[in-house]
Structure formats: structure tokens, C-alpha cells
Amino acid sequence: MxxxxxxxxxxxxxxxxxxxxxxxxALSGRVRRTLVRTLYTQPSSMALGAATGIVSSLVAxxxxxxxxxxxxxxxxxxxxxxxxxxxxxxxxxxxGTSTRQLETWYEVGAFTYALLLGVTAATxxxxxxxxxxxxxxxxxxxxxxxxxxxxxxxxxxxxxGQLTLVFLPLFFACLYLGTLPxxxxxxxxxxxxxxxASITLNVFKVLRESIAAAEESSQLADKMKVxxxxxxxxxxxxxxxxxxxxxxxxxxxxxxxxxxxxxxxxDRFKEVNDLLGHPVGDRVLQEVGRRLQIVSPEKAxxxxxxxxxxxxxxxxxxRRESERLASEIHAEIMRSFRIDGERLEIRASLGVALLPDxxxxxxxxxxxxxxxxxxxxxxxxxxxxxxxxxxxxDLARRREIEAELRSAIxxxxxxxxxxxxxxxxxxxxxxxxxxxxxxxxEKGEMRPGEFIPVAEETGVIVTLGNWITAQAAKACTQWPDxxxxxxxxxxxxxxxxxxxxxxxxxxxxxxxxxxxxxLEVTENLFLEDSEATEAFIDDxxxxxxxxxxxxxxxxxxxxxxxxxxxxxxxxxxxxxxxGPDVGRKTDAIIRAVAELGARLDMDIVAEGLETIEQVEVxxxxxxxxxxxxxxxxxxPDYTAAMLLSQEREEGPLRKVAGQ
Ligand code: C2E
Ligand code: MG
Ligand code: MG
Numbered sequence: 001m002x003x004x005x006x007x008x009x010x011x012x013x014x015x016x017x018x019x020x021x022x023x024x025x026a027l028s029g030r031v032r033r034t035l036v037r038t039l040y041t042q043p044s045s046m047a048l049g050a051a052t053g054i055v056s057s058l059v060a061x062x063x064x065x066x067x068x069x070x071x072x073x074x075x076x077x078x079x080x081x082x083x084x085x086x087x088x089x090x091x092x093x094x095x096g097t098s099t100r101q102l103e104t105w106y107e108v109g110a111f112t113y114a115l116l117l118g119v120t121a122a123t124x125x126x127x128x129x130x131x132x133x134x135x136x137x138x139x140x141x142x143x144x145x146x147x148x149x150x151x152x153x154x155x156x157x158x159x160x161g162q163l164t165l166v167f168l169p170l171f172f173a174c175l176y177l178g179t180l181p182x183x184x185x186x187x188x189x190x191x192x193x194x195x196x197a198s199i200t201l202n203v204f205k206v207l208r209e210s211i212a213a214a215e216e217s218s219q220l221a222d223k224m225k226v227x228x229x230x231x232x233x234x235x236x237x238x239x240x241x242x243x244x245x246x247x248x249x250x251x252x253x254x255x256x257x258x259x260x261x262x263x264x265x266x267d268r269f270k271e272v273n274d275l276l277g278h279p280v281g282d283r284v285l286q287e288v289g290r291r292l293q294i295v296s297p298e299k300a301x302x303x304x305x306x307x308x309x310x311x312x313x314x315x316x317x318x319r320r321e322s323e324r325l326a327s328e329i330h331a332e333i334m335r336s337f338r339i340d341g342e343r344l345e346i347r348a349s350l351g352v353a354l355l356p357d358x359x360x361x362x363x364x365x366x367x368x369x370x371x372x373x374x375x376x377x378x379x380x381x382x383x384x385x386x387x388x389x390x391x392x393x394d395l396a397r398r399r400e401i402e403a404e405l406r407s408a409i410x411x412x413x414x415x416x417x418x419x420x421x422x423x424x425x426x427x428x429x430x431x432x433x434x435x436x437x438x439x440x441x442e443k444g445e446m447r448p449g450e451f452i453p454v455a456e457e458t459g460v461i462v463t464l465g466n467w468i469t470a471q472a473a474k475a476c477t478q479w480p481d482x483x484x485x486x487x488x489x490x491x492x493x494x495x496x497x498x499x500x501x502x503x504x505x506x507x508x509x510x511x512x513x514x515x516x517x518x519l520e521v522t523e524n525l526f527l528e529d530s531e532a533t534e535a536f537i538d539d540x541x542x543x544x545x546x547x548x549x550x551x552x553x554x555x556x557x558x559x560x561x562x563x564x565x566x567x568x569x570x571x572x573x574x575x576x577x578x579g580p581d582v583g584r585k586t587d588a589i590i591r592a593v594a595e596l597g598a599r600l601d602m603d604i605v606a607e608g609l610e611t612i613e614q615v616e617v618x619x620x621x622x623x624x625x626x627x628x629x630x631x632x633x634x635x636p637d638y639t640a641a642m643l644l645s646q647e648r649e650e651g652p653l654r655k656v657a658g659q
């Protein structure tokens with residue numbers, strides 16, 4: 001009774017499985033496919049089973065000589081051969097065949113074969129053929145039924161269908177024969193159905209769970225892979241994602257197509273972050289990402305590289321298409337943003353390179369676009385540059401300069417020249433500006449405008465700057481006490497740790513009063529990192545060092561900086577004095593700056609004075625000091641000393657008034 005109770009749920013489960021099979025069970029498509037695949041794996045085991053079936057039935061037919069057996073053996077052989085042929089030909093990996101089709105084919109073959117085998121075995125019993133023939137076929141049929149339940153446990157409905165179809169004819173034959181041993185055999189065969197069903201279902205459960213677990217972890221791995229290739233802020237591809245997309249696109253790039261890589265850098269994005277905070281910065285990045293996706297073709301990959309750099313990568317028909325795309329991208333980024341009701345304008349620099357025109361592989365394509373972007377930035381930002389080979393030459397030259405610059409100081413190839421800064425009222429020298437000069441043994445004189453930026457990029461500027469300050473301070477000690485020395489400082493130098501201490505040490509070593517040193521800085525200095533800059537200026541001002549704002553009028557020309565920092569001098573850029581833009585407007589600007597200087601007790605220096613007329617104009621406009629070729633070019637220290645002694649003995653070097 002208890003046993004019968006225990007068996008009942010088994011039968012219920014079997015029924016459920018069979019029903020669910022017909023309805024299409026709840027297994028996910030991929031798990032189900034994997035399970036169906038187990039039916040088709042090892043077709044050799046099926047071939048072996050088929051061979052034993054064919055041989056046994058043929059032997060049974062020959063030994064018994066029964067025409068029924070011959071007919072059954074023939075039918076069995078045809079079905080067996082067809083099944084094996086199909087199993088070898090149909091592949092579960094072939095996406096053209098649906099899971100349902102694979103299953104149905106297998107089902108039809110398996111059920112027919114099982115039924116034929118069962119009927120053949122049952123016939124040997126019913127016809128009372130030779131005992132050996134009965135044994136051969138019965139053993140074959142029972143063995144097949146048992147074996148097939150474990151082989152096909154991946155699809156239990158099929159396995160149990162086969163089992164039932166092979167066993168039932170035998171069971172009915174036993175009942176028909178009716179003797180005790182046959183009845184016991186029939187009962188045994190019948191009992192084996194639920195027993196084998198239970199085993200099959202257990203194997204199926206384990207199989208299904210492990211396949212589902214494997215499936216889940218492979219899905220998780222896929223998800224992780226996607227995450228690893230995604231930028232969290234914008235949801236765009238990150239560098240890894242871009243690399244992946246690039247290698248995939250490159251692998252099957254049609255012959256006539258080109259690949260365009262557009263590298264975008266937002267101009268002065270750091271200011272957005274600093275002024276409005278990182279959350280707003282992130283929203284700007286998200287919005288830029290969104291716009292890039294909208295404006296780029298569907299096939300394009302849009303990626304964000306840490307910070308404010310984006311890359312759009314896609315196939316294009318020709319160069320013109322990439323030009324069009326770059327200009328659309330640029331216009332789209334420039335469209336003003338609205339964030340929390342605030343209007344915001346973002347500008348960007350773009351560098352573009354094409355494959356195969358500019359590069360032969362993904363790596364060089366990136367390098368070339370990066371180089372083009374670098375040129376866009378160096379040329380004043382807010383523009384698009386396409387790569388051209390001269391950029392590589394520039395890069396090579398910069399690398400060369402970098403290598404040579406490091407040893408130039410030791411080799412004594414560098415020297416400091418001094419250009420006088422003259423009082424426009426008296427014509428007397430009030431200061432000298434120290435200007436570095438590099439006399440290269442092979443290349444001749446190198447201009448600071450060429451090597452200072454390289455020194456800044458590579459960090460050599462710190463060593464170079466300290467050396468210049470030390471040399472300049474030493475030279476100044478040779479001059480009368482009322483003559484000061486002006487030294488140019490690059491923003492990078494100021495940000496280096498211990499920058500202020502380095503300058504004070506140079507002064508101490510040269511035994512120069514701090515008040516005789518004047519440091520010239522440009523507005524670029526104030527664009528970033530105001531804390532370090534403030535500390536630097538405060539520390540040195542407290543010691544008596546003075547500051548001058550250089551190249552005024554070329555940058556932001558912000559009165560804010562003049563108000564915030566203790567400048568003693570403003571140097572008006574030479575483009576206001578000479579050059580194509582000089583006119584009524586520049587004159588008015590100089591006057592306004594000069595008036596400001598007078599009120600704030602600052603000296604206003606006019607740079608780039610080349611003629612007496614220019615001297616007169618700026619003097620009349622209210623500038624107190626002047627500097628330029630009219631007075632003197634930058635000269636070596638001994639010439640500077642000579643100019644001073646000449647002036648002390650003979651009066652002003654050049655007249656400062658026209659009459
Ligand atoms: P700056 O500080 O504005 O220096 C003035 C530049 O104008 C110098 O060019 C000078 O030779 C040039 N100049 C002076 N008078 C005239 C004139 O009447 N007409 C014309 N056309 N030019 C005139 P230089 O020496 O080539 O230096 C260029 C820039 O390189 C400097 O501009 C400065 O920003 C930077 N620099 C030069 N020496 C140093 C240095 O020792 N350290 C750092 N950090 N920068 C330096
Ligand atoms: Mg200067
Ligand atoms: Mg200047």
C-alpha cells in the first residue's frame with residue numbers, strides 16, 4: 001500500500017512531463033536546444049544499437065524461417081538505417097533547423113523503431129519460435145528499452161515513449177501466453193516502466209539544472225563582458241568597447257569603404273566641473289554622449305574615454321562623408337545646453353583620421369586621430385583638424401627637441417639673454433627681462449616659442465625654469481640696485497611641488513634681494529588649480545617678490561585676476577602696439593589699461609616697441625614703461641652690463657620723445 005502510494009506521484013510526474021512536452025515546456029529556448037542536442041550527440045551509440053537490432057532480427061528470421069519475422073526484420077532494418085543516416089546528417093548546431101523540427105524527427109524515428117523492436121520480440125514469443133530466438137529478441141528489446149532511458153534522458157518524453165512502446169507489446173504477449181513464468185515476466189516488464197521513468201526523470205532533473213546553471217553563468221559572463229566595455233557615466237562604449245568594435249569592423253570591412261575615427265575633446269571642460277560641480281559635469285557628458293549618438297550614423301560606435309574625450313568611429317564612403325559628419329558633430333556639441341535652467345555653452349576640438357588613407361591598422365588610426373586632435377588644440381582649440389603627414393613630422397621634431405633639451409643644459413648650449421625695460425618718462429633702464437636662448441650646435445638658434453612648449457609638455461620646464469631663475473638672479477647682482485630682473489614663469493613650473501622654495505633658494509644663493517625679482521606670468525596660469533597658484537603667489541609676495549601680468553590682451557584680459565593678485569605691472573601684448581590690428585580701437589584699449597594702472601599704482605609696460613612713433617603713441621596713451629627692439633634686443637649679460645654703464649655715464653640710450 002505504502003509502496004503504491006509512493007509510486008503514485010511518480011506516475012503523476014511522468015504524466016506531467018509528457019503533457020508539458022506536448023505543450024512545449026517552460027524550458028528556455030537555449031536550455032532546450034542544449035538538451036535536444038544530447039539526443040544527437042554520439043550518433044555512433046545509435047548506430048551500434050541499430051546494428052544489434054538488425055543483426056538480431058535477421059538472425060531470428062533466418063533461424064526461425066518465419067515470413068512474419070522476415071517482414072519485421074526488413075521493416076526494422078529500414079527504420080534503423082534511416083535513423084542512423086538522419087542522425088549523422090542532421091546537426092543540432094545547424095541554425096536552419098528549429099529545435100522543434102530536430103525533436104520531431106528524432107521522435108518519429110525513435111518511436112517507430114521502439115514499436116517495431118517491441119513487436120518483433122513479442123512476435124517471437126507469440127509464434128513460439130525457437131527458445132534461443134525468443135531469448136535473443138526479448139533480451140534485445142528489454143536491453144534497448146533500459147538503455148535508451150538513460151541515453152535520451154535529456155528529453156524524457158521521448159525516452160519514456162520509447163520505453164513504453166518497446167515494452168508494451170512484450171507485456172501483452174506475456175499476458176496472451178498466460179503461463180505463470182510469462183505472467184511474471186510481463187509484470188516485471190510493466191514494473192520496469194515506472195522504475196525506469198523515475199530514474200530518467202532524476203537524470204533529466206540533474207541534467208536540466210546543470211545546463212540551466214551553465215546557461216545562467218554564461219549569460220552572466222556575457223553581461224559582465226558588456227559592462228566591462230561600457231562607460232558608466234554615459235552608457236557609451238569605453239576604450240575596451242571601442243577596441244572591440246574596431247577589431248570587429250576591421251575584420252569585415254568591405255573593399256571600397258573607409259573607416260573614420262573622430263576624436264573629440266571638450267574645450268575647458270575642467271572649468272565646468274570646477275565651477276558647477278561634478279554632478280553637472282556628468283550631466284554635460286551624458287548630454288554630449290546623447291547628441292553624438294543622435295548625430296552619428298546608426299552603424300557608428302560612439303565611445304567615451306575617461307574625462308572629456310569622446311570618439312565616434314564608423315565606416316564612410318569617402319573623405320567628404322567624414323568631413324560632413326565631423327562638422328555635424330561639432331555643430332551639435334556647440335548647440336547650447338540647458339541644465340537646471342542654466343544655459344551652458346560647450347566647445348570642442350576634433351581630430352579626424354581615416355583608414356586606409358592615413359593609417360593601416362586600428363592602432364595607428366587612433367594615433368593619427370589623436371595627433372590631429374593635438375594640432376586642433378594647439379592651434380587654438382574649437383576646430384576640426386584632419387590628419388596630414390606633416391603632423392607626424394612635427395611630432396618627430398618635438399620628440400627630438402625633447403631628447404636634446406634634456407642634455408642641452410649640461411652641454412652649455414642654453415644661455416640667458418636680457419632685454420631692457422625702459423622708463424618712458426626718462427628713457428632710463430628700469431629692468432631687464434630674462435629670455436632664454438638655445439644655440440644648437442647643428443640646428444642653430446632655436447626659438448623659445450618652439451622649445452618652451454615641448455619643455456612644458458615633458459616636464460623639463462621645471463629644471464629649465466629653476467636654472468633660468470638662478471642664472472638671471474646671478475646676473476642681476478652685477479647691476480645697480482635700482483635695476484630689477486624679470487623672469488618668465490610657465491604655469492607648470494608653478495604647480496611643481498616646492499616651486500616657491502626653489503625660487504627663494506635661487507635668490508639666496510645669488511644673494512639677491514627678493515624685491516629685485518619680478519615674475520612674469522600669463523593668464524593661462526589662472527585657468528586651473530587656483531589653490532596652488534594662490535599659495536605660490538602669496539608665499540613669494542610675502543617675501544617681497546613682485547609679479548607682472550604678461551601678454552595682457554591676448555587671453556581673457558580679466559579684471560578679476562588683476563583685482564585678486566598683487567600685480568605690480570601689466571605688460572600689454574605687442575599685438576596692441578605693432579601689427580595689422582593696431583588702430584583706434586587698440587589705442588583706446590591701451591589708454592583704458594594705462595588709466596587703470598595709474599589708479600591702481602601699477603606700471604603699464606608696452607611690449608614690442610620697434611619705432612619712435614610707437615614709443616610716442618604708448619607714452620602719450622599713459623604707459624609708463626616700454627620694451628622692444630627700438631631700445632634693444634635681448635643681449636648677453638656682458639652687453640647688458642655695458643648698456644647700463646653707458647647709460648649711467650652718457651644718459652638714456654635712445655630718446656623717448658620725438659622732438
Ligand atoms: P614674452 O615673455 O612676451 O617675451 C617677449 C618676447 O617678445 C621675446 O621673444 C622678445 O624677444 C620679443 N620681443 C621683444 N621686443 C620685441 C619687438 O620689438 N618686436 C618683436 N617682434 N618682438 C619683440 P622670445 O625671446 O622669442 O620669447 C618668446 C616667449 O617665450 C616669451 O614671451 C615667453 O613667453 C617665452 N619665454 C622666453 N624665455 C622664457 C623663459 O626663460 N622661461 C619661460 N617660461 N618662458 C620664456
Ligand atoms: Mg615675458
Ligand atoms: Mg610678453
